[in-house]
Amino acid sequence: MNHLSMFLLVLVTCALSKNEKLNFFPNLPVGEYKVYPKAIIQCKQKQHLFEYNLYLNRISSNTSEVKGNITCMKPMDDSDNGEYKVYPRAVIQCKQKQHLFEFNFYLNRISSNTSEVKGNITCMKPLDDSDNIVIINAVKDSIGGWKDNALILKISKACSSFEKVFGNLRTTFNLTTKNNNFNRNCPYPAGVYVSNGFDFTSFMANAILPKQYFYGVYKARFEMFDKKNNQIGCVIFIIEVKRPWETE
Ligand SMILES: *[C@@H]1O[C@H](CO)[C@@H](O)[C@H](O)[C@H]1NC(C)=O
């Protein structure tokens, strides 16, 4: 997830002005979750072909709008974005400290060119809507360094918002527990949820995400925070967004 979400606002803005045929969030119920922009950071190492000159404009004590512009030096065409498949390249644990939610995922190579994600999610507290998810995205630039993308997204109601975009946690992550009598949907009680393996590429393909995207390698950092803004979970996925006909 999101790393991709991070880019959505940017993409929607650009798409609306440049490419009317893009169809974002075809089925997403409007108003069922809130996404609050927290900050916009320009990456000012060098002039880019696509400049995201976006900034937050505070319109009340608790709401901000995204303003500014996206300057495209070259056409937004299929050489840079389009239909895609997403391949997992690595899962990195953020190991600063013990968290209430531990995402012990790893990649399990099942053939020369495919990997499944396995491992477990260990929840010391129920996974419900009292927490928030922040997605911080970085893209690998042409010289191999990580470049922060323009947006940091905060998604409130962690559990149900996540299920709206990615589908039921139990089935999409192929989860089981010791006795297997956990809830069908959010909230999920505390416990260890073992993933028997899931295909990350179809997981992303089935999610409600833009049908077109920028190709490249991304570092998507998912962080979970409680109401008091303490970090309670963190995992990083390195993912590659490729053209549908390109094999791994
Ligand atoms: C786009 O944003 C940049 C940086 O804020 C600004 O210098 C430029 O004038 C803007 N262009 C338009 C057309 O609004």
Ligand SMILES: *[C@@H]1O[C@H](CO)[C@@H](O)[C@H](O)[C@H]1NC(C)=O
């Ligand atoms: C912002 O604050 C106002 C007044 O305190 C409240 O009515 C409104 O629901 C809040 N909006 C959001 C998006 O939290």
Ligand SMILES: *[C@@H]1O[C@H](CO)[C@@H](O)[C@H](O)[C@H]1NC(C)=O
């Ligand atoms: C969950 O993953 C951790 C880290 O890989 C491992 O130590 C632990 O045994 C796993 N728990 C279960 C129930 O699979």
Ligand SMILES: *[C@@H]1O[C@H](CO)[C@@H](O)[C@H](O)[C@H]1NC(C)=O
């Ligand atoms: C769930 O895991 C089982 C056991 O490894 C596997 O056979 C099955 O294909 C997986 N289901 C999905 C939807 O990935």
Ligand SMILES: *[C@@H]1O[C@H](CO)[C@@H](O)[C@H](O)[C@H]1NC(C)=O
């Ligand atoms: C993996 O390689 C096999 C044989 O080379 C090919 O048929 C298959 O389409 C490839 N799968 C992916 C996901 O690239």
